Amino acid sequence: MDITFIDETTKISEANLKEVEELLQFAADFLKISEDTEMSVTFMDNAGIQVINRDYRGKDVPTDVISFALEEEGEDELPIIFEDEEEVFPRNLGDIMISIERTEEQALEYGHSFERELGFLAVHGFLHLNGYDHIETEDEKEMFGLQKEILDAYGLKR
Template structure:
């Protein structure tokens, strides 16, 4: 899987980006995604993610992770098709935005490492752009169960 990383904060080390890339590659293999799948991860601060949260979700507060699934469509949208023709385009899952400030705050609040929180948020956003959600108890059980399976199998436990 091809993951494009953007660090708007200039605070995420190359090593940390490599760790998140390894985790997302593991998650992609876990879900058996095609190798030519693409996605992006942007690291930002609370102020930047608050603007996105306000503009796209109507919530004027910083959040930890926001995902935009490219394959998700509403009733008035035209579906994005990747498999047509002899030379199909790679599957582009979408974009994940993570507030590293919120990740640090939540790691402290939850009593685990920043690495664990950042990994958790990356997998959480990754599952969202793969169609998983937690809007009702049944979906939440499925998504959070899969999230825990992936993190545990990778070795990133609380």
Template sequence: MDITLMDETESVTSEQLVEIEKLLNFAANQLEIADSTEMSVTFMDNDGIQAINRDYRQKDSPTDVISFALEELGEGEMPVIFEGADALPRNLGDIMISIEKAMEQAVEYDHAYDRELGFLAVHGFLHLNGYDHMTEEDEKEMFDLQRKILDAYGLTR
């Protein structure tokens, strides 16, 4: 999978970026996502993610992760169809992760910062692939799969 990683904070190490890319490719293999699929992950601070949360979700507070699934239509949106679309790679969308929230939550949940970054990346990735936690049943399905992926990768609590 082609993953574009951007660190707006300039504080995520190259080793962490490589590890997130490996983890997301592992998750893609678990979901049998084609190698030609594209997506992006942006690491930002609380102010950056708060602005996105406010502008797109009408929640004026920082959050840990936001996903924008390109294949998911919003209310009243029409699908975008390109001629010869079969020749284009599939683009899942974009994930934004607050590294400040990741640090806070690593302390709160008493696990490593790298584990929290990985957890948030997989959580966002599952959202890009249509999983959510709006109902108890959906939450169980998503969180079970999330745990299965993280455990199989070796990124346990």
């Protein structure tokens, strides 16, 4: 899977980037995602993610992670279909935005490492890109169960 990383904070170390990339590659293999799939991950501060949260979700507060799934259709949207799409374009899952400030805050709040919280948020966003959600109780159990299974199998435990 091809992952584009954008660090707007300059707070992410090369080791953090490598760990997130390896974890997302592991999660992609776990879900049997095709190798020619693309996605992006942007690391930002609370102010930046608050603007996105306000503009796209109507919530004027910073959040930890936001995902924009390109394959998800909104109400009254029609799917975009290209002839021979598989041969022309690689599959693009979408974009994940992670607030590094919220990652640091939550790591302290939950009593685990920054790396564990960053990995948790990356996998959480990745599952959203792949159609998982946690609005309904049953969906939440499925998504959080899968999230824990992936993190545990990778070795990133609380």
